[in-house]
Each structure stands twice: as structure tokens, then as C-alpha cells.
Amino acid sequence: MSRVISQLSISLDGYVAGPNQSLENPIGEGGMRLHEWALATSTWRERHGQEGGEHSPDAEVADEVQRGIGAYIMGRRMFGGGDGPWDEQWLGWWGDDPPYHTPVFVLTHHGREPLKMNGGTTFHFVTDGIRAALDRAREAAGDLDVSIAGGASAVQQYLRAGLLDELYLHIVPVVLGGGERLLEDVGDPVLEPVKVVASPAVTHIRYRVGSRS
Amino acid sequence: MSRVISQLSISLDGYVAGPNQSLENPIGEGGMRLHEWALATSTWRERHGQEGGEHSPDAEVADEVQRGIGAYIMGRRMFGGGDGPWDEQWLGWWGDDPPYHTPVFVLTHHGREPLKMNGGTTFHFVTDGIRAALDRAREAAGDLDVSIAGGASAVQQYLRAGLLDELYLHIVPVVLGGGERLLEDVGDPVLEPVKVVASPAVTHIRYRVGSRS
DSSP states (O other), X not given: OOOEEEEXXXXXXXXXXXXXXXXXOTTOTTGGGGTHHHHTBHHHHHHTTOOOOBOXXXXXXXXXXXXXXXXXXXXXXXXXXXXXXXXXTOOOSSOSSOTTOSEEEEEOSSOOOOEEOGGGOEEEEEOSOHHHHHHHXXXXXXXXXXXXXXXXXXXXXXXXXXXXXXXXXXXESOOOOSSEESSSSOOOOEEEEEEEEEXXXXXXXXXXXXOOO | OOOEEEEEEEETTSEEEOSSOOSSOTTOTTGGGGXXXXXXXXXXXXXXXOOOOBOSHHHHHHHHTTTXXXXXXEEHHHHOSOSSSOOTTOOOSSOSSOTTOSEEEXXXXXXXXXXXXXXXXXXXXXXXXXXXXXXXHHHHHTTSEEEEEEOHHHHHHHHHTTOOOEEEEEEESOOOOSSXXXXXXXXXXXXXXXXXXXXSSOEEEEEEEEOOO
């Protein structure tokens, strides 16, 4: 059965983006420090057409989290392009061939025609809420999983609604001191650590999300 | 060489005590959920004169963190008894035989004579700051380690001052949603995970604290 999962890199003080996020620096000050572990892996480099990189436990995790995903859901801000009605010139941050290779459902208040990119990625813009987006993503994913790609607000909404089955956190040993917190206003979810992978750079903890009933 | 260490149980959203702390409930609402993993261990039960408990990876960690400590330092609020000048009737939360069995240095603005308890615990009240307290604790500990017992504010002060060598976090898979955060206003310490122990109840990560120089 298809699961709804999310995987994020998070600072030890709980931030998934640094302070002072802006259109120019959407990840905030110091936010890239959360992703250095991934960029160093052979998995990431292969996926982006580069050679080298480390064959490490981190590389295995980076591979694990991209396998078996049939559709993604992301918030409007993660897709980018600013607030309000769409600038149709904006095609996302990722160039012609985004690293999703599946349908991607973007949560937004502003309708827009689907955007077919190279490599199998098509962005669909969903204006009728998180459940409608999930229904469409599940249908697109078939037996594969649906991944909530981010940002924090999208993950919070699915977690709070009890719709998330698994949360995979990559706990990076940095203190950002401010920014966008992940686990705010999410209620009191039942979280069960089911897998832990440790490396010098990061501690990966996969949590199964249960229900209190 | 004697190290300065600290070990705390922390919620996944970064709190070491729950919301609405009070004299009656110093650990805050839900705060005891952070310590259930420890209370379930054979280590804790033996230490408190009880039988049973689990012989688990958690029990090994609970044993590890209490070994080799020659002195503790704690904040005034952790010792308890309210703010302001001392009520000399207040002897701490722990009864006649506190679980420290070493000298304990209490950071306070209000002087008080040392308080000798059973079992080797003596509380000393230090009014001239965290460095003075550390000097006295180091002297008392000899070759053994000095542990910053808590609360969050005391740990923050030592971390911010670059005086902490090691931070051992027990990351409990609960979301408290509010309370006392540990990693606030601590600057940008270099943290290196050097040991990870996983169990179904908690993920223990031991960080070595470095310097940026």
C-alpha cells in the first residue's frame, strides 16, 4: 500500500531553513549547511550528472529516500516565484529537468495550467486544499509512495491532519539560531523511531507516524 | 583529563521541559514524557533501590552517563525552592539521599552555607558565576568529569561560553509543543556526533563540542 512520507534535513535546534529567508535566498542564512551532507554523496552527484562523491551511509540514505516515490506534493513557496497570481515565466527553481521525474502537485491559492518539464516531471497546481492534492497524488503514484517535499508548512499541515505515515529526519549537527521551524503547531503525533543511520555528518532517524486512537 | 559534559533528555521539537512550568510542576506539562525511557531501565531502578526494569541499550546509556562524574553543576531553578533569598528549610527535590553522591555546585545569586546530605552529596551555593563554579567543580572532581546537570539555562551558559566539551542528547520522539528550549541563544557551536545509540523509545546522540578557531 502506498505510503505518505516526508524527509527533511533539520538543524539540531529544529530549523529546516535559516533566518532571513527571501526570494533571493529562499533557504535562509546558513540554510545550505543543512544539505552539505547530501551534496557530498555519490548518490546526489550521480543524480545530477556529476562524478565522484562519497559512497557512505549518507549516500545510502540519499538513495533510499528517492526510491519508490510516485508523486510529490510541495508548498507554493517551495515551488517559488513569489506570492499572488502566477508569473507564467516562472518554471520553478530547477531548470528544464527538475529532479522529481514524477508528477508534482503544488499547493496554491492561484490556478495555473499544468507545466510539463523534461525528464518526466509535470507540475500540477492544486487550489482545493491538501486532501485534494493528496487524492490526486495518490492516484498518480499508484502503488508507489507519495512524498511531501516541503516546505515546513506543507509538512506541518499533513502531519497535523494525520495524513503522514512516515517522517524521515536528517538531523544535522548545526545550530542555526533562527529560521523556519518544522515541528510547530503539529499537535501531539505518535512517533516511533524505526530506523537510525549514523554518520559523522548527520544522524538519520526514520519515524513511523501513528495515531492516538 | 577531566571533561565538562552535559546530558539531557529532549523532545523532538527541542524542549527539555514542557509548557507551564511551576513550583508544583517544575518539569512542565508533559515534561515527564521525556524521562519515561530512563525510568524504565534497570539502571535507574537499581540506582533508586528498586528491582526489575529493562536491560536494554537505554539501560546501558543510563549507566554510561552516570559513570565517571566527580562533580555536578546545576542552576538555581533545578535545585528548586523558588526565587530570591533562600528558605533554609528547602533541601532540594531529592530527599535525604540525592542521586548525585558527589559535590554539587548550585549557581545562585543568594549565598548559603553548604548542605551536606546522605550518600556523599553536598550542595555548595556559588554566587560568583559560572566560571567560578566550574573551577570549584573541577577541583572537586579531580580526574573525573564535571557534569552540567541542568536546567536549560545553565547548559546554555556553559555552551555559549565555550566551556562544554560534550553534549549527550537523548532525543525522545514526542512533540511537546512548548516549554523550555535547550538550544537557544548558544551561538554557533561546532558539534560532532561521536556516538549514536538507537532504541524504540529514544535516540541517544553524543556530540563532541569543538571550537571554530
